[in-house]
Amino acid sequence: MHGNYLIFSRGGMGRNFRGPAKPYPVSPFLFPQYSALDLNARFLPDDIELPTHGLTTQFLNFDFGFATPALQIGAMDSQYFPLTLGGNFLAIAIMGVSDVPPGATIPSAGAISGQQVDPAFLLNFQQTHEGNTWQWSNKPLSNREACGTGENPLLFKRPILIPAGDTLACTVQNMANATLRVQIALMGAAF
Numbered sequence: 001m002h003g004n005y006l007i008f009s010r011g012g013m014g015r016n017f018r019g020p021a022k023p024y025p026v027s028p029f030l031f032p033q034y035s036a037l038d039l040n041a042r043f044l045p046d047d048i049e050l051p052t053h054g055l056t057t058q059f060l061n062f063d064f065g066f067a068t069p070a071l072q073i074g075a076m077d078s079q080y081f082p083l084t085l086g087g088n089f090l091a092i093a094i095m096g097v098s099d100v101p102p103g104a105t106i107p108s109a110g111a112i113s114g115q116q117v118d119p120a121f122l123l124n125f126q127q128t129h130e131g132n133t134w135q136w137s138n139k140p141l142s143n144r145e146a147c148g149t150g151e152n153p154l155l156f157k158r159p160i161l162i163p164a165g166d167t168l169a170c171t172v173q174n175m176a177n178a179t180l181r182v183q184i185a186l187m188g189a190a191f
Helices: 037-043
Strands: 006-009 023-026 056-064 078-084 089-099 121-129 132-135 154-162 167-174 181-190
Touching (some): 056 078, 056 089, 056 167
Antiparallel strands (some): 078 167, 089 181
């Protein structure tokens, strides 16, 4: 431990990286899910030199039906969920979960109430900044490609800055032949 973070080095473990070994301070919050340091080195993002002070851990949640049942996504339907940020947010990872809600009508024999259907949905983000809107991806991605889990979040290769006042909207399209509850969470820090 060094202060309130761990030091990892890409140059350690006998690997041949370009240039001299450079230590990277990484919050232990990012690495509880991987077991060996040599495996962790493969998941280190390029730009992880984040400030070690002044950031407050935060999650942006896009909830489609867990907290508000009216937002559940019908079979082969889509939902749109916009959030306007009150402060700067630096997204470093994404996670997602979905299931068939209890008591839902299930036309296919493969889907069981409370079960995870996989791949279950397509998602994409739209960010609006000062009247300009763009998508994070040129096409929607399946939950297998775009989302990690709470146990193993998918770390972005580079942190994504979402400035205060921007609107970030998540669009989810249900691919299952049953109603789904979906929750997408961006893990990061507010400053």
